[in-house]
Every structure is written in structure tokens, then in C-alpha cells.
Amino acid sequence: MIELVVHVLVLIGLIISAVLTITFKDLLAAALASGVFSLLISVEFYILQAPDVAISQAAVGAGLTTAIFIIAIRATQRFEGETE
Amino acid sequence: MRMSKIVRTATDILYPFIIIFGFYIILHGHLTPGGGFQGGAVVATGTALVLVAYSWKELPGLVSKNLLWFQESGGLLLFIGAGLAAMIIGFPFFYNWLAGSGSIFGTPVAFGPNPGDLNTGGFLPIMNIAVGVEVWGGLVMVLLYLLSALEREERA
Numbered sequence A: 001m002i003e004l005v006v007h008v009l010v011l012i013g014l015i016i017s018a019v020l021t022i023t024f025k026d027l028l029a030a031a032l033a034s035g036v037f038s039l040l041i042s043v044e045f046y047i048l049q050a051p052d053v054a055i056s057q058a059a060v061g062a063g064l065t066t067a068i069f070i071i072a073i074r075a076t077q078r079f080e081g082e083t084e
Numbered sequence B: 001m002r003m004s005k006i007v008r009t010a011t012d013i014l015y016p017f018i019i020i021f022g023f024y025i026i027l028h029g030h031l032t033p034g035g036g037f038q039g040g041a042v043v044a045t046g047t048a049l050v051l052v053a054y055s056w057k058e059l060p061g062l063v064s065k066n067l068l069w070f071q072e073s074g075g076l077l078l079f080i081g082a083g084l085a086a087m088i089i090g091f092p093f094f095y096n097w098l099a100g101s102g103s104i105f106g107t108p109v110a111f112g113p114n115p116g117d118l119n120t121g122g123f124l125p126i127m128n129i130a131v132g133v134e135v136w137g138g139l140v141m142v143l144l145y146l147l148s149a150l151e152r153e154e155r156a
Helices: A002-023 A027-047 A051-075 B005-027 B036-053 B065-089 B123-155
Strands: none
Touching: A002 A027, A027 A051, A051 B036, A051 B123, B005 B036, B005 B123, B036 B123, B065 B123
């Protein structure tokens, strides 16, 4: 029962974070929402009994990709649609 | 280029644990979930945390480009060398003659359900270590080149 509740909560969180990723105009917030999406989907992989995939998703998706996005935002501009 | 003091303090506390957890995943690759790639990615994530929180010029020891290049090449050479070591003795390529031989990583595996022994697996732990070192070097090098391009942009 508790497993089902956690599963449903993770799925709801996945949908919310995915919608937030595409609606944020602040690109730093969008990158962090995408990191939260990766973290939640690694929890989902763990619930579906694929711990191997969950570890690589948490490390690469939530850690490295977010860091690369933050570096790219630092090099360009923070808000969508800005022109220099 | 540096982040706030909160981020830097949290990084100082967290990054040794992340890196040691990565080494744990690499070393226990033949017993528990994970392995060379996953552990190497976790170690690279810990290093990336330090790289993003600090300016990379403040960290000469952790992220020297020569050391990372050496890690990447050395990991690949160790991997292919472990495969070729079987051919020198006369077995097929990648034959696991170390498993069960009694030397390093050579304890025979106990029959039936057991908690697992670290000193088993033959060439598998060696290959996990090789892949882990290689992935660690490669991923940190990607981040380092991105950051150095950013610094050049800011100076110009």
C-alpha cells in the first residue's frame, strides 16, 4: 500500500516538474526543474527494480547535466528571449 | 566566478562523501548494482560540484588537465591490457583466468546464497576499476573544457 502511494506521488511529481521545466522563463529555474525531474525518474527506476539504471540516471541526469546547463547559462544569458 | 558562501560550505561538507560513495560503487561493481560507469559518473558528479562552486583556478590539484588525460588513457589501457593478458598466456581474448585461481580477486565463489565476497570475480573488478577511472577522467575533462572556455569569454 505504502509503495503504491509513493509510486503515485512520484508520478505526480514527474508531471509537475516536466510542466514547470517548459513553462519557466527563468532558465536557471528551468534547469533546476529538469534536475528535479531526473532525480524523480531515478526514484521511479528504483521502484521499478532497476537500481543500476537509477544510479546512472541520478549521477548523469541530476548531477552532471544540471551542472553543464548551469555553466552554459552562466556563459550566455539567464532569461529566455533576452537580446544583448 | 565563485558561488555564495552557503554553496561553498555545503560543498566542502558534501563532496568527500559523494566521491567515496562513487569509489564504493566502483569497487563493489561485481557484487551490488552499479559498476565502473555508474561509480565513475558519481565521482565525476562530486568533482563537478566543487568545480561549479569554486573557480577552477583555485583547485590546481584536483583538476589538472594532464592528470585527467592520464586517467582517461590509463583506464582504457588497463582495460585492453586485462583483455590481452589472457592471450599472452594462451587463452582466448578476455578469458577470465584470474577467477578462482587463489591470487588477487581469485577466491572461489561459495555455493548457494551468500552475502558476497569482495575478493572474487577475477578480471571483473579490475575492468570495473579501469572503466571507473576512465569515465571519471573523461566527464571531468568535459566540464573543465566548458569552464575554461567560459573564463576566456569573460576575460575578453
